[in-house]
Amino acid sequence: MSNIDFLALGPEIAVTAAAVLLLMIEVARKPSARVWGWIAGIGIAAALGLSIAGWVLGRGTDANLYFSDMLALDGFSAFGGIVVFTLTGIGLIAGWGLVTSLRRRGAEFVALVLIAAAGMHLMAASANLIMLFIALEVASISFYVLAGITRNRAADEAALKYFLLGAFASAVFLYGIALVFAATGTLSMAGQESFLGETILLRPGVLLAGIALLIVGLGFKVSAAPFHVWAPDVYQGAPSGVTGFLAAGAKVGGFAALARVLTVPLDAYLDDWAPAVAVVAVASVVVGTLLAIAQDDIKRMLAYSSVAHAGFILLALTAGDAGVEAVWFYVSTYALQVVGAFAVVAAVSGPDTGASPLDSYAGLGKRSPMMAAGLGLMMIAMGGIPMTTGFVGKLGVFRAAIDAGYLWAVVTALVATVAGLFFYLRVIVRMYMDAPGGDAPALEVGRGPAWAVGITSAATIVLGIAPWPLLNMLRDALPF
Amino acid sequence: MDLTVTPGWYMALASVLFVIGGAGLLLRRNALVMFMSVELMLNAVNLTFVAAGRELNVLDGQISVFFVMVVAAAEVVVGLAIIVAVFRRRATASVDELAELKG
Numbered sequence: 001m002s003n004i005d006f007l008a009l010g011p012e013i014a015v016t017a018a019a020v021l022l023l024m025i026e027v028a029r030k031p032s033a034r035v036w037g038w039i040a041g042i043g044i045a046a047a048l049g050l051s052i053a054g055w056v057l058g059r060g061t062d063a064n065l066y067f068s069d070m071l072a073l074d075g076f077s078a079f080g081g082i083v084v085f086t087l088t089g090i091g092l093i094a095g096w097g098l099v100t101s102l103r104r105r106g107a108e109f110v111a112l113v114l115i116a117a118a119g120m121h122l123m124a125a126s127a128n129l130i131m132l133f134i135a136l137e138v139a140s141i142s143f144y145v146l147a148g149i150t151r152n153r154a155a156d157e158a159a160l161k162y163f164l165l166g167a168f169a170s171a172v173f174l175y176g177i178a179l180v181f182a183a184t185g186t187l188s189m190a191g192q193e194s195f196l197g198e199t200i201l202l203r204p205g206v207l208l209a210g211i212a213l214l215i216v217g218l219g220f221k222v223s224a225a226p227f228h229v230w231a232p233d234v235y236q237g238a239p240s241g242v243t244g245f246l247a248a249g250a251k252v253g254g255f256a257a258l259a260r261v262l263t264v265p266l267d268a269y270l271d272d273w274a275p276a277v278a279v280v281a282v283a284s285v286v287v288g289t290l291l292a293i294a295q296d297d298i299k300r301m302l303a304y305s306s307v308a309h310a311g312f313i314l315l316a317l318t319a320g321d322a323g324v325e326a327v328w329f330y331v332s333t334y335a336l337q338v339v340g341a342f343a344v345v346a347a348v349s350g351p352d353t354g355a356s357p358l359d360s361y362a363g364l365g366k367r368s369p370m371m372a373a374g375l376g377l378m379m380i381a382m383g384g385i386p387m388t389t390g391f392v393g394k395l396g397v398f399r400a401a402i403d404a405g406y407l408w409a410v411v412t413a414l415v416a417t418v419a420g421l422f423f424y425l426r427v428i429v430r431m432y433m434d435a436p437g438g439d440a441p442a443l444e445v446g447r448g449p450a451w452a453v454g455i456t457s458a459a460t461i462v463l464g465i466a467p468w469p470l471l472n473m474l475r476d477a478l479p480f
Numbered sequence: 481m482d483l484t485v486t487p488g489w490y491m492a493l494a495s496v497l498f499v500i501g502g503a504g505l506l507l508r509r510n511a512l513v514m515f516m517s518v519e520l521m522l523n524a525v526n527l528t529f530v531a532a533g534r535e536l537n538v539l540d541g542q543i544s545v546f547f548v549m550v551v552a553a554a555e556v557v558v559g560l561a562i563i564v565a566v567f568r569r570r571a572t573a574s575v576d577e578l579a580e581l582k583g
Contacts, residue, residue: 182528
C-alpha cells in the first residue's frame with residue numbers, strides 16, 4: 001500500500017515553489033515589485049486552493065497519514081491551511097508598503113513570508129513530533145528575520161530578543177519531544193496515542209516531564225504568561241507592515257501544534273495536563289489584561305492583549321478533544337482581527353517603522369474615518385462585544401472550559417474580559433473624542449491597508465452575526 | 481558492584497547539561513554566550529535522543545539527531561547574522577544595552 005499522497009504536501013509545495021521562483025527571477029531579471037506580488041499571489045492562491053481540495057477530500061475520513069506517518073491530511077490540517085494561507089494573503093496585502101520601501105530586499109521579504117506560511121501549515125499537518133519541530137523552526141526562523149527586516153535600531157533589538165527567547169523555547173520544546181520519545185519509544189503521534197492508550201506506565205515521571213516541557217515550549221511560541229516576555233518588545237520593534245502577520249501566524253501555528261499534540265498523542269493523560277493548561281490560561285488572561293492597561297504604545301497594548309487572548313484560547317484546550325472546535329473558531333477569527341488592527345497601525349505610523357504611540361491616534365476619526373472605523377471594530381471584537389466574532393469565540397471557549405469543570409478559571413476570565421474593555425474602549429475614545437494634535441492633515445491610506453481592513457472587518461461582522469456556517473464546518477476540523 | 485554505564489546515566493548527564501545551558505542563557509548577558517548556551521541545550525537533547533534510542537533499540541533517536549543538527553545549523557546562520565547586525569550598530573553584544581523597547 002502506498003502512503004504517498006502529494007495532496008497532503010501540496011500547499012507547502014505551492015508556496016515553497018513560489019518562494020524559490022521569486023528569488024531566482026529576482027537574481028536573474030530584477031523585476032518590479034508587481035511581479036513579486038503576482039508570483040506570491042499565485043502561490044498563495046494555489047496553496048489555498050489545495051487546502052480547500054484537502055478539506056473536501058480529507059475531512060471526516062480515518063487513517064489518512066502519509067509519508068510514513070509524517071503528515072496527516074485531515075479536517076484539522078486542511079482547515080489550518082485555509083486559515084494560514086488566507087492570513088498570509090491578507091498580511092502581504094496589508095504590508096505591501098513595507099515590501100516596496102525595502103526596494104530590492106523586498107523580494108527576500110516576500111519569499112520569507114511564503115516560507116513562514118509553509119512552516120505554519122506544516123505545524124497544523126505534522127503527525128510526527130520531529131516533523132513538528134522542523135515545521136516550528138521553519139516558521140520561527142523566518143519570523144526572526146522578518147522581525148528585523150528593516151535593520152533599524154528598534155527592529156534589530158526586536159529580532160535579537162525574539163531570536164534568543166525563541167531559540168530557548170525551541171530547545172525546551174525539543175527536550176520535551178526527546179522525553180516523550182524516551183517514555184513511549186516512538187515519535188509518531190499515532191504510535192504514541194495507541195501506546196499510551198493501551199499501556200499503564202508504572203513510572204510516568206519522564207513522560208510527565210516531557211509533557212510539561214512541550215507545554216512550556218509551545219507556550220512561549222503563542223506568548224502565554226509567564227512565557228510572554230518577548231511579545232511586547234517584538235511587537236513594538238518589528239516594522240508595522242509585518243507585525244500583524246507575525247502576531248497572527250505565531251498564534252495560529254502555535255495553537256494548531258498545541259491542540260494536536262495535546263489531544264492526539266497525550267489524550268490519555270488529559271487529567272494530568274489539563275490543570276496545568278488551566279493555570280497557564282488564567283495567568284495569561286490576568287497578566288495580559290493588567291499590563292495592557294498601562295501601555296501608551298498601541299503595539300505594546302496589542303501585544304499584552306494577545307497574551308490575554310492566548311489565555312482565552314488555552315481555556316478551551318482544558319476540555320481536550322471537545323475544545324478543539326472552540327480553539328479553531330477563536331484563533332482563526334482572532335487572527336483576522338489582529339491582521340486588521342495592525343493594517344490600521346501600518347497605515348497610521350508607516351509600514352516600516354516600529355513604535356506607534358497611542359497619541360498619534362487622537363482624532364483619527366476625523367483624519368481617516370474608514371481606518372478609525374476599522375480599528376474601532378477590531379477593538380470591539382477583541383473586547384468581546386456581541387455581534388462580532390470576538391463574542392462568539394469567547395462564548396465557545398467559556399462553554400468548553402465550564403463543561404470540563406474549570407468554572408473558577410472561567411469566572412476569572414470573565415472578570416478580566418470586563419477589565420479588558422477599559423483599554424480597548426480607550427483607543428476608541430482617543431480616535432473619536434480627542435482632537436488631533438497640532439494641524440494633523442487627513443491621513444493618506446494606501447490601497448493595501450484599505451483592502452486588508454475591509455476584508456477583515458467584513459469577516460468579523462458577518463461571522464459575528466451568523467457564525468453557524470463556520471461552526472458547522474469546524475465539526476469536521478478535528479485531528480485524526 | 482555494577483559499574484556499567486547504562487543509557488540512564490547518559491540521560492541524567494543530558495539533563496544536567498540542559499540545565500547548565502538554560503542557566504547560562506538566563507544568567508549571562510552577552511548575546512554570543514547566551515546563544516552558545518542554547519546550542520548546549522540542543523546538544524543535551526541530542527544526547528537524550530541517542531541514549532533513548534539505544535535503550536529502546538529503535539533508530540528514530542539517532543535519526544532525529546541529524547534533523548536537530550540541521551535545524552541548529554540553520555538557526556546559527558540566522559542568529560549570528562542578527563547578532564552581527566546588532567553589534568555593527570551599537571558596538572556591543574551585551575543584551576543589557578538593548579533597552580530601547582520596554583514598558
